[in-house]
Amino acid sequence: MTAKMKYKVASLFSGCGGMDLGSEGGFEFLGKKYPELGTKIVYAMDFDKPITDIYNSNFSRKCEHVDIRKLKSEDMPEHDILTGGFPCQSFSVVAQNPKRLGYKDDRGKLFFEMCRILKDKQPSVFVAENVKGLLSANEGETFPLILKEFEKAGYWIKYKILNASHYGVPQKRERVFIVGFRDQAAFERFEFPVPVTEADPVPIAKIVQACEEVEEKHFFSQKAVMGMANTKHAKTMNKGRAQELNAPCNTVGAHLAKVSINSTDPVLKINGRYRMFTPREVARIQSFPDTFLLTGSRTVNYKALGNAVAPVVMWHVTKKIIQALEG
Ligand SMILES: C[S@@+](CC[C@H](N)C(=O)[O-])C[C@H]1O[C@@H](n2cnc3c(N)ncnc32)[C@H](O)[C@@H]1O
Secondary structure, three states: OOOOOOEEEEEEOOOOOHHHHHHHOOEEEOOEEEOOOOEEEEEEEEOOHHHHHHHHHHOOOOEEEOOHHHOOHHHOOOOOEEEEOOOOOOEEEEOOOOOEEEEOOHHHHHHHHHHHHHHHHOOOEEEEEEEHHHHOHHHHOHHHHHHHHHHHOOOEEEEEEEEHHHHOOOEOOEEEEEEEEOOHHHHHHOOOOOOOOOOOOOOHHHOOOOHHHOOHHHEOOHHHHHHHHOOOOOOOHHHHOEOOOOOOEOOOOOOHHHOOOOOOOOEEEEOOEEEOOOHHHHHHHOOOOOOOOOOOOHHHHHHHHHHOOOHHHHHHHHHHHHHHHHO
């Protein structure tokens, strides 16, 4: 690690590396430079092999293919910052006195795995990213318990919902970022990044591929379009799903490979024809640079990109963390 690279980062649930690209910096998006932040990823992991393959095509370090439940913290290198967007669909709140977090199926446990690693490794900072719905899950009962668990691991916590479209990303994606510091003074110095493009967001028009670059398979058939015209969605189609070209896109999810013209997922209407976004357009909507390689099948690309943390948002958050650490 060079003198410039001061902070070692370990990444959990790394996916295709959106969060990792953002926490390191050193990329360009829509003509703007996001310089290196003085951080270096020293560890990355995910249990979805095809998704780790995308990661490994893009970064010189390797994303380990491992299930976090089998990961021993002593096998991870020492690090200053731990990052991870833990999957979380299934928390329940166990009615005890005091109430505590339980889980309805296996996926909810993964949060505790992140806490386990924090307790064992005690990095100076952690960053967790998750869907906004985490704040209201179980009628708002889950989130304070999650914060309590992080506090029990030894951290001072701040959290905020950030809208990617406020940070130069052409997407209205709202996600909660939870940042924890071991040092109280650094915690007090830390502030979430102020919006930079709230009043003037980047429109989809900036990222749409030229017609000749888009393969025919991305277009919906005339039959599907006629079928949609006969449904109750017909009147709202233009407002709700076919995206305004002069505004940021609605949130892209992990299942865009299966998008149908009748679903609520965003689609495009260009020159009178409806089509789905291409994987490259989804990558741009998520603020990945065009140099980011999309290897593997389209289905895997859509899944990995739709699940990713927007690199540009993560870059802004990491920059603020480093400022707080350095006083
Ligand atoms: C929200 S995505 C992470 C996206 C990533 N942070 C990014 O920015 O590209 C969550 C990831 O957790 C992974 N995952 C789910 N359960 C896991 C487990 N038990 N062990 C390891 N990874 C797991 C999934 O494969 C998925 O890639």
